[in-house]
Amino acid sequence: MKSAIQPALINDPFGDPGLLVHFLLQKRALLFDLGDLSAVSNGTLLKVSHVFVSHTHIDHFIGFDRLLRTLFGHEKTLTIFGPKNIIQNVKGKLAGFTWNLVEQYSESLTIEVVEVQESGLLKATFRAIERFQLCDERKEPFVDGLIVDDSAFSARAAILEHRVPCLGFALEEKPHVNIDKDKLESMKAEPGPWLNELKQSVLRDDPESALITVPFKGRSRTEDIPLGQLKSNLVEIFPGQKIGYVVDTVFNDRNRKKIVELVKSADIFFCESPFLADEEERGQARCHLTSRQAGTLAREAGVKQLQVFHFSSRHKDCREQFYNEAQEAFQG
Numbered sequence: 418m419k420s421a422i423q424p425a426l427i428n429d430p431f432g433d434p435g436l437l438v439h440f441l442l443q444k445r446a447l448l449f450d451l452g453d454l455s456a457v458s459n460g461t462l463l464k465v466s467h468v469f470v471s472h473t474h475i476d477h478f479i480g481f482d483r484l485l486r487t488l489f490g491h492e493k494t495l496t497i498f499g500p501k502n503i504i505q506n507v508k509g510k511l512a513g514f515t516w517n518l519v520e521q522y523s524e525s526l527t528i529e530v531v532e533v534q535e536s537g538l539l540k541a542t543f544r545a546i547e548r549f550q551l552c553d554e555r556k557e558p559f560v561d562g563l564i565v566d567d568s569a570f571s572a573r574a575a576i577l578e579h580r581v582p583c584l585g586f587a588l589e590e591k592p593h594v595n596i597d598k599d600k601l602e603s604m605k606a607e608p609g610p611w612l613n614e615l616k617q618s619v620l621r622d623d624p625e626s627a628l629i630t631v632p633f634k635g636r637s638r639t640e641d642i643p644l645g646q647l648k649s650n651l652v653e654i655f656p657g658q659k660i661g662y663v664v665d666t667v668f669n670d671r672n673r674k675k676i677v678e679l680v681k682s683a684d685i686f687f688c689e690s691p692f693l694a695d696e697e698e699r700g701q702a703r704c705h706l707t708s709r710q711a712g713t714l715a716r717e718a719g720v721k722q723l724q725v726f727h728f729s730s731r732h733k734d735c736r737e738q739f740y741n742e743a744q745e746a747f748q749g
Contacts, residue, residue: 685720
């Protein structure tokens with residue numbers, strides 16, 4: 418398996434925007450935007466660890482209540498990223514409910530909120546056991562667009578223009594290492610913790626002369642083998658998948674540069690396209706992209722695949738036209 422993540426749009430392209438990313442080898446998922454989540458099962462929502470909110474217009478944030486209702490009463494931490502004012506948006510949502518019964522729950526939800534600003538990342542915590550009072554506000558650097566550096570993935574954000582700040586995102590799966598079981602068997606090595614040591618050594622890019630202690634079947638001894646030899650004999654390295662996600666932004670030089678840099682060389686680029694190619698003036702006035710503009714951004718960024726969505730409902734009969742115009746610009 419070359420990638421351990423699987424992205425898919427949540428709704429029809431005329432519905433609320435949203436992207437769900439499944440981790441195939443973990444009980445884990447990520448959400449991009451919180452629009453209508455009725456198509457997502459409670460079981461899947463319980464796997465969500467991080468949510469990336471572009472902005473809090475209703476079609477991108479109405480699903481917060483559904484997610485909260487599903488996760489409440491579970492011992493887990495949910496991390497939400499969003500633009501300026503996202504902390505106050507979440508605080509307001511939580512303040513709309515009465516929390517006098519939280520002590521009756523043995524497990525408690527914690528919500529970490531990260532506000533992405535030009536000057537840094539403003540962070541705050543809301544704990545169910547404390548009736549979701551805002552606490553632990555602190556500020557951290559915002560360097561090179563990086564907002565998450567997890568063992569399985571990293572994520573970057575760009576602050577775009579949509580009358581209000583709106584975030585674009587890029588998700589990068591970390592490289593992962595597979596061990597060839599047939600070759601492991603043929604060298605008569607004993608499986609064990611040393612294989613994890615080998616994987617971590619490969620991911621750290623340790624010197625090929627570094628020695629790994631390998632136990633062998635039927636022997637009472639071990640052997641120190643150079644990392645380079647083990648990599649050559651046993652290891653397959655997969656670079657991981659890159660996913661871009663951009664919605665609700667205007668096509669101008671400033672945004673264009675930011676988007677191209679953010680999603681550069683992505684394996685798949687999910688890009689909004691509310692308007693058709695001949696509606697550039699309308700798109701400019703409403704701070705949205707056209708199908709042609711989405712295709713142009715994808716071509717300039719050198720992405721491998723473009724998926725347009727978030728079509729205007731006034732064009733219900735033009736689904737294929739959106740796709741065709743975007744692909745024509747994408748292919749140049």
